[in-house]
Amino acid sequence: MRFLTLNIGASKATLAEYSLSGKRKLTLTAYGNGDLSGIDVNDPAALSAALPPVLHEILRSKGIKPGPLVLSLSGQTVFPRFAKFPAVGDAAKLDQLVGYEIEQNVPFPIDEIVSDCQFLGTTPEGDKAALIVAAKLEGVRAVTETAQSAGLKPTIVDVSPIAVCNALRFSNPRLDGCTVVLDIGAKTTNLIILEGEKIYNRSIPVAGNAITKDIAQAFGCSLEEAEQLKIERGYVSLGGVTEDEDEVSDQVSKIVRNVLTRLHVEVSRSINFYRSQQGGSAPNRLFLTGGTVRLPQLAEFFTESLQVSVDFLNPFAGVAVGPRVNADELENDAFTMAESVGLALRETDLASIQLNLMPPELVEQARTIRRIPFIAVGALTFLAALGAAWYAESHLKEVATAQFEAVQAKNGQLKAKETALKVAQAAVSAEVEECDKFQQLLWQRSAAVLRMRAVRESLKQIDGLWITAWQPLNSGESGSGRDDAQPKEGAQITIRGWKDVVAKAEDEWAKRNNGQKLTADVIVVDSLKNAKALFSEVKPEGWKELKGCLMEYKIKVVFAPAPTIVRQDADRKGKAARK
Numbered sequence: 001m002r003f004l005t006l007n008i009g010a011s012k013a014t015l016a017e018y019s020l021s022g023k024r025k026l027t028l029t030a031y032g033n034g035d036l037s038g039i040d041v042n043d044p045a046a047l048s049a050a051l052p053p054v055l056h057e058i059l060r061s062k063g064i065k066p067g068p069l070v071l072s073l074s075g076q077t078v079f080p081r082f083a084k085f086p087a088v089g090d091a092a093k094l095d096q097l098v099g100y101e102i103e104q105n106v107p108f109p110i111d112e113i114v115s116d117c118q119f120l121g122t123t124p125e126g127d128k129a130a131l132i133v134a135a136k137l138e139g140v141r142a143v144t145e146t147a148q149s150a151g152l153k154p155t156i157v158d159v160s161p162i163a164v165c166n167a168l169r170f171s172n173p174r175l176d177g178c179t180v181v182l183d184i185g186a187k188t189t190n191l192i193i194l195e196g197e198k199i200y201n202r203s204i205p206v207a208g209n210a211i212t213k214d215i216a217q218a219f220g221c222s223l224e225e226a227e228q229l230k231i232e233r234g235y236v237s238l239g240g241v242t243e244d245e246d247e248v249s250d251q252v253s254k255i256v257r258n259v260l261t262r263l264h265v266e267v268s269r270s271i272n273f274y275r276s277q278q279g280g281s282a283p284n285r286l287f288l289t290g291g292t293v294r295l296p297q298l299a300e301f302f303t304e305s306l307q308v309s310v311d312f313l314n315p316f317a318g319v320a321v322g323p324r325v326n327a328d329e330l331e332n333d334a335f336t337m338a339e340s341v342g343l344a345l346r347e348t349d350l351a352s353i354q355l356n357l358m359p360p361e362l363v364e365q366a367r368t369i370r371r372i373p374f375i376a377v378g379a380l381t382f383l384a385a386l387g388a389a390w391y392a393e394s395h396l397k398e399v400a401t402a403q404f405e406a407v408q409a410k411n412g413q414l415k416a417k418e419t420a421l422k423v424a425q426a427a428v429s430a431e432v433e434e435c436d437k438f439q440q441l442l443w444q445r446s447a448a449v450l451r452m453r454a455v456r457e458s459l460k461q462i463d464g465l466w467i468t469a470w471q472p473l474n475s476g477e478s479g480s481g482r483d484d485a486q487p488k489e490g491a492q493i494t495i496r497g498w499k500d501v502v503a504k505a506e507d508e509w510a511k512r513n514n515g516q517k518l519t520a521d522v523i524v525v526d527s528l529k530n531a532k533a534l535f536s537e538v539k540p541e542g543w544k545e546l547k548g549c550l551m552e553y554k555i556k557v558v559f560a561p562a563p564t565i566v567r568q569d570a571d572r573k574g575k576a577a578r579k
Contacts, residue, residue: 002029004064004152005343006055006071007160008143009291010187010209011037013051014336015058017067018344019322026344029322032058033333037186042077044142051143055150063324066151070343071143072158073357075190075203079106079134080161082199082278084127094119096563098132104454104531106134114140116355121197129197133159133355141359156346157357161190161201163342164313166351168194168287170341171317178283181313182267182302183338184208184290191267193274195281199353200274206263208292214255235296236260238304256295264305289313289338315341436564443562451534451559455493458527462509462520464501469494473556490537490558495524499551519543521553528557536560 001020006013016031034054039046059066085097098117099110106113115134123129144154164183169175175194183190186208193200211234216226229252237253244250274280286308288299299310315338321330330337345351452470459465473490502520510517518526525540537558543551 001347003068003070003155003344003347004066005340006069006147006152007163007339007343008036008041008047008051008072008074009185009336010041010074010207011035011185011291012336013054013058014333014340015055015062015064016337016340016344017062017064018347020347023349025320026318026341026348027320027322028316028325028330028341028344030062030064030324031330031333031337031340032062032064034058042074042139044139048142048146051146052149055147055152059150067153068155069147069152070156070158070346071147071154072160072163072339072343073135073140073143074188075159075161075201076188077135077139078159078161078357080159080199080201081105081132083130083132084123084125085130087122087126087128094128098130100450100533101132102134103533104457105132107527107530108136109530112137114357114359116357118353118355120199120353123197131162131199131353131355133162133357135159135357137359140357144359144362154358154362156343157359158343158346159355159357160339161192162353162355163339163346164190164289165192165194165199165342166345166353167315167338167342168192168313169352170345170350171313171315172287175285177285178281179285179287180267180271180283180306180308181287181289182293184263184288184292186291189263189266189290191270193271193280193283198278198280200270200278200280202270204263204266204270206259206266207290210262211256211259211292214259215252218251218255230256230295236298236301238297238300257301260298260301261305264302267306283308285309285311287311287313289315289335291336293335313338319344439564440562447534447559447562451491451557454528454531454534458524458531459495461523461527462497462502463505465495465497465505465520465524467493468496468552488536488558490556493555493557495521495553495555496546497551497553499545499549502551524553525555528555532560533563534560 003018003020005016005018013034013036014031015034017029019027019029021027034057036050036054039050041047058064081101083098083101085094102113102115103110106115113134114137115132117130117132120129120131140157144157147154161183164181168179168181178193178195181190181192181194183192184207187205189204189207191200191202191204208230212223212226212230215221215229215234216223219226219229221229229248233246233249234252234256235249237250237257239257244253271283275282283306286302286306288302288310289312292298293312299312302308303310312335314334316330316334319341321327342351346354455467459467469492471492471494473492497520506518506520506523509523521540521543525538528535528538535557537556539556541554541556543553546552
């Protein structure tokens with residue numbers, strides 16, 4: 001079996017060809033890199049314009065023929081979340097809980113995203129551990145349609161950090177304890193923490209390009225010249241009073257160390273967050289991968305700063321290399337190939353995490369192709385049936401009489417079964433009503449906690465905010481105010497924050513969201529509006545200043561109605577009727 005992988009980084013795209021013998025023997029047969037340094041790969045329009053000629057050139061120069069493709073999305077474009085769910089109910093209930101989790105945490109309408117979830121196992125507390133990923137459908141389609149325009153056939157859309165996780169576990173199958181992976185690329189550093197069933201991922205905007213920009217600023221040169229200085233004379237200064245005899249190399253090494261120190265601060269902050277939020281352990285090892293890890297003395301820097309064992313991730317520990325691959329080039333590029341190997345593992349039974357963000361139309365297209373052989377068999381069967389009918393035409397009258405008598409007898413039996421079925425349906429309806437009452441009771445017990453958690457999660461986006469009051473509202477205050485309106489439950493939530501802290505947090509939020517400037521109240525309200533399963537209406541009021549240093553903001557919310565079995569059943573029947 002032969003297939004291709006494609007991973008798109010901030011400055012280059014890597015297209016690789018693999019062969020698979022059996023279910024486990026992978027061989028890298030060819031690969032090539034294409035330059036994307038002049039575009040923003042997170043812009044769907046820019047990527048759609050720049051990627052096709054790059055792919056065509058790799059295919060031509062490396063002698064790779066188009067074929068099935070496993071590709072990945074950048075960690076910056078994906079929303080990952082590690083979640084725990086109670087081990088109660090059937091698969092449908094778990095799917096419903098996953099849906100609630102996605103609605104509450106992904107800041108886009110549900111019909112504008114594509115998502116997937118994988119249950120990883122059971123936590124020590126007995127909960128089901130799950131990894132949820134979601135991405136904007138527009139961005140996913142930009143990548144898949146661009147690949148198709150180059151003659152490739154996408155079959156799996158994976159996520160960059162997850163592909164690196166699979167490569168790590170494949171090349172190091174006996175990992176225990178807490179492991180950290182730093183994939184240091186050009187624009188971002190993907191931090192991945194693995195510990196048992198726990199997975200934590202964060203994209204940090206400090207990487208190779210930050211070093212290049214600081215060198216260019218210090219030496220007053222162009223970015224191209226600064227990049228060349230970094231490659232030829234850069235290394236990581238280990239601190240102390242020792243200086244390099246070469247003044248240029250000495251200055252470059254200190255610039256590199258300053259940037260990596262900023263990265264170390266973010267890494268330490270992420271580890272502390274993981275340990276506090278997921279109850280994780282302190283890491284006992286660190287693996288390095290990505291193009292920037294070629295810098296000399298990088299491993300020694302992280303050994304010193306994090307006080308853990310540091311090694312480089314070798315993704316080819318269990319992958320063969322074909323004769324067409326240049327060994328010297330691969331030795332230099334191995335630091336950037338972990339993601340490619342992780343994608344290749346998806347075509348085997350060795351990938352521990354198997355998520356797929358394929359657009360719905362491509363999933364349906366694949367199903368249609370798989371059905372074609374069955375359609376052909378059905379057509380042949382139909383023709384054979386016509387022949388048999390023609391052959392039996394001479395005996396039709398005698399057979400019809402016998403069949404009529406048999407149908408009459410069968411009809412009597414079916415009427416008796418129909419009566420019994422009606423009795424059973426009445427019993428089922430009674431049971432459904434009882435279950436519905438029980439479900440309503442469960443919802444009443446948990447709804448307040450879920451609503452409070454949704455509000456708190458919304459406030460976490462902006463530092464310096466807290467809830468000071470939660471005042472229940474009657475139907476007249478929270479609803480439409482019409483006399484004939486159904487009673488609605490709701491609340492008036494009072495939120496306060498320190499004026500200077502909130503202003504700073506708004507600036508930080510804008511940096512994380514491509515410079516988009518929104519006030520804290522709008523950010524919180526937008527987040528709550530996405531929790532449609534909990535709040536049917538969200539009505540904001542303006543900020544007001546309290547004593548100069550405090551701000552106060554009120555939100556009126558109308559609680560969404562509790563889910564009922566009867567309503568869910570009606571929704572399913574309505575969808576079936578529309579189809």
